[in-house]
Amino acid sequence: MKPVYINSVASISAQSTFDNSVFLEDIAEHTDNVIRAMNPNYKEFIPPAAARRMAKGIKMGVATSKIALKEANLENVDAIITGTGLGCIADSEKFVSKIINDNEEYLTPTSFIQSTHNTVAGQIALGIGCKGYNFTYVHSSISFESALLDAKLQLENDEAQNILVGGVDELADHHIKIHKLVNHIKKDVVNSRDLLESGTKGAVFGEGASFFVLSNEKSETTYAQVLDVTAYNSLPAEELQNGLKSFLHENSLEIEDIDIVVLGNNGDIDYDTYYNLLSQGSLKNTAQVYYKHLCGEFNTASSFGIWMATKMIRTQRIPEAVRLNGIQPSKIGTVLLYNQYRGENHSLVLLRGC
C-alpha cells in the first residue's frame, strides 16, 4: 500500500482564505445567522463570459481547483472526486419555483442542467480536459469524507497518482428560509466569537469550497499525509469515546499521540454535546481547535477543517481565533478531526505532518 499525501490546498470561505501565502492572520468577524463566502477575483480563474453563467458553487469549485492544481504544479489529474451536500441548490430552487409559479410553462434548461449534483466535478473536468474518473458524493456531512476515502483507496492501490478532491456547497434563499422555520438555523444572530456560548438551537449556516491535490508521491509542496478516514451513519453518544479509541488503535495510536484535535462544533446546544464528550472526556488534555465560527455550518464545512489542519501542520502555528483550550502542543504533527451534523454522519480523519 502506498502512502497518501496532500500536496496542495485551496479554500474559498467566509474568511480571506484563497491566498495561500497567508493563514488566518486577519479574521473576519461575522454577526449574523447566515454567513457568505468571500468572493475572490474570479476573473483570475474563469473567463468572465463563462463565469456569468456559473452558479456560485461552480465558481468556488472551479477557482479552488485551479489554485490547488497550480500549487501542486499540475495541469491535469487522474481523477476528480467531489463532495457536496446539496449541489447547485440555487439552480434547483430557481427551477422548482419556476415550475410552480408558471405552472410548468416557459421553462429553460440552464438551471435544470446546473442543478445536477455532479455539475462542479463535470465543469472542472471540462475546464482542464480531464477524461479520468469523475465522482460526486452527496451524503450530508460526510460528503467530503466519502470523496477523501475513495481517493485514498485509489492512491494506496496505485490506481491513480494524482487526484483532485474537494468539498463545495453554496447558500440559497429558499434553503435558508425553510431551515430558519425548523430552527436548523439559529433564530437570532450571533457574533462569531460567541458562537459556542450562544446556548441556542441550530447553527449559523455558511458556504464555501476547499480543494486538495492528493498524491501517492511526496513532493516539495506536500503538506501532510492522510493516515486514515472513516465515517459512521450513526454513532450513539455513549459509543463515541470507544469508537474513537478503536479508530486510533487501528492506526496504532493512543490519545497521547494526538497533537491537536479539530472539532466541528457549530454552537447548536442540542448537538455540540457530542464534541463536548470528547473535549471534556478522552481529549481533555489535548490541544483543541474549532472552525465553524469562521466558515459557518454546511455539509462540506469539514473540508474547511481539513484545510485548516493542513495549514497548521505547514505553519506549525495555531491561530488564536480557533483555540478551544490553552494547551500548546510541543509540535503540530498528528492531527485528528471529528465532525458530525445533528447527531448523524460522524467522521474521523487522521493527518500527519511529513
Added chain:
Amino acid sequence: MGKGIAITGMGIISAIGNNVEENYRSLVEGKKGISRIVKIDTVHKDALMVGEIDFTNQELEAYLGLDTNNNYSRSALLGAYAARQAVSDAKITDVNSSKTGLVSATTVGGMDKTEQYYYKYFEDKKVQKYIEGHHAGDSTQKIAEQLGIHNSLVTTISTACSSAANAILFGARLLKSGKLDRVIVGGTDGLSKFTLNGFKTLMIQSDTYNTPFDENRKGLNLGEAAAFLVLESDKSVQRENKEVLAYVKGWGNANDAFHQTASSEHGDGATLAMQKALKVGGLKGEEIDYINAHGTATPNNDLSEGRAFLRVFGNGVPDFSSTKGYTGHTLAAAGGVEAVFSVLALRHNVIFPNLNFKNPMKEFHLRPRAELKKRKLNTVLSNSLGFGGNCSTLIFSKEA
C-alpha cells in the same frame, strides 16, 4: 487479472415488476411498463409517456410498516423496499454480524416533496418534517435505518444517470480494499415534476414508446425504480457458505469532458469506460457475450454509444440491447436496474430484446438484438452514461 466480487443478493422495483421474479417475467415476455402518467399531477400528462411503479406511497409505507408521521420521500420508500429484498435474497439475518455498509445513489432525492411543499412549508407546520428529507443523502440514511445498519459506512453517489453503476463500482472498491465485508449497493429515483420538466426543456423526451438504437428514435421515457445488489468479500462468502449469483468482474469510470449534458460525437468517455472495465476484469473484447446498453433512445446517446461499441469491439460488436423500452430511463437507479437485468441474463442464459426497434440507424450497421435470444452467457457488459460527461461500465460474469 482481477478477481471478481461476489453478488449474493438482488432486489428491484420498477415499472415492470415489484420484485426480481416479476421483472424477469416481464423481460422474457416482452411486457413493457411504459404508459401515460397517473400518479404525478402535471400539465404534461398527455404529452409524455413514463415508466411508473404501480405502488402508491401509502402502499409502500404500509409495506415498510411506517407510521403516518414518517417523512419518507418516494425515492426513500422505493429504495428501502428494494434494498430489503436484496438483503433477504442474500439470506442475511443479522446485517451487523459483519462489517456491512451501504452505498446508494439518487439524483432526485427528496425533490418530490420539495416541489409539493415548496411554499406550503411557510403555512403548514405539519409538512415541515419533509425539509430534512430534501438532501440526497436522506434517502440513503433511511434505507440504512430500514436495513438496521448502524455505526457503519453509509454514503450516497450522485453522478446523474451513471449514479447506481458508480455505487456498485465504489462498493467493489470498498470490498477489494478490505474496508468492509459486505456492502449493499444500488440506486433509487422516484419520478418528479422536476425531472419531467427538466428533460422536457432539453427536448429529449419521447411522446410515445422509446425506441433505442432506431433511426427514428424520438427520445427517452423517464421511469422510476430502485434496485440493489448485495456484494460480499470472498471471506464472507466462504464463512457463510453463500450461493453466489454472479460476480462483478470489471468496472470503469471515465469522463467525456465534452459538454455538460451531451455526449461527444464519437463516445470518448464511453469508449474509455469500457476499455478500463475490460482491463480491470482482465478480459478481451471478444470475451464479452452480451452488452446491456445504456441506450436511452435519445438521438445523441445512441449514436455516441454505438460509435463507442465500434471503437472498442471493432467488427466483433457483441449482441447488444437496451432494456429502456421496458422500464424507461430510471436515472440514478438505471445502473442498478440494469445490473439486476445483467445478472438475470447470465443466470438464465438469455438476451433480452431491445423493444420497439424497427429501422437501423443510418450512421452505422449496428442492430440491437430485437428478439429474445437463448444463448450461453459467461460475461455481460453494462453501460451507464450521464450528464457531466459521466460514463461508467460494469462487467458481470459467471466465474470469479
